[in-house]
Amino acid sequence: MFIIVGLGNPTLQYAGTRHNAGFDVIDVLADKYNIAVDSRKNRAFAGMGMIKGQKVILAKPQTYMNLSGESVRGFVEYYKVMKEDELLVVYDDVSLDMGQLRIRKKGSAGGHNGIKNIIANLGTEVFPRIKVGVGEKPKGYDLADYVLGHFSKAERKVMAEGYEKAVSAIELILDDGIVAAMNMYNRKAKPKPKEA
Structure with a gap:
């Protein structure tokens, strides 16, 4: 069984914000x-449901981002899954271009409060x-204001493609494992050649 958790903030005011990419x-x-x-639940x-022949639980914690770990820990303990193999957390990252993916087996929170809380609750960075x-x-912006801000119409289009890519990456992880997905999606997008 896989538990796939998307991070975000509950309530309508946060719907469609950058910080809710995991929910999306x-x-x-x-x-x-x-x-x-x-x-x-939790x-x-x-x-x-079933995805790629695997039983999955999809979860959107309603604890607010900074307490996401409390919910995630509840799922891990209740279903007795192995955090390092059967948990997958999807979340926003301000250090990546819009819609770009980065897949990792483990790592620090990198300043993301939701991940920081998950690490604290699980007692490990390995998931x-x-x-x-x-x-x-953008320069001069407050980070909290930025991540809680909404996408423009053009940005929403780019993000929609990114979400589809994330779904394909999840399917690949369920099918062939995380290394295959890392090899496929962690390459930087090549800049499009300029037309002469």
């Missing part, structure tokens, strides 16, 4: 596989994660 990926995945993420909205780029904060 879960929504796209749930739509594609017809999984209703509407049960209340302080999250959750749903169970797979998919970072979804939301673009770098």
Whole structure:
């Protein structure tokens, strides 16, 4: 069994913000596989289904970002999954270009409060994660204001492609393992050649 957790903040005011990229990926995945993420469990909205022949639980913690680990720990303990293999956390990253993915088996929080809280609650940095780029904060912007801000129409289009890519990466992880997904998605996008 795999537990796939998307990070974000509950309530409508945060819907569609940069910090909710994890929630948005879960929504796209749930739509594609017809999984209703509407049960209340471990302080999250959750749903169970099958993806690529694997039983999965999709979860969107409702604790607010900074306490995400409390919900994640509840799932890991209840379902007795191995954190280093059967947990996958999807979240936003301001150090990546919009829609770009970075897949890791482990790592520090890198300043992300949701991940910091998950590490504190699980007592380890070793769990797979998919970072979804939301673009770098412009100079002079407050980081909190930036990540809680909404995408422009053009940015939403780029992010929608990024969410689809994240879903493909999740499918590949379930099929062939995380190393295959890292090899496929951790390459930097080549700049498009300029037309003469």
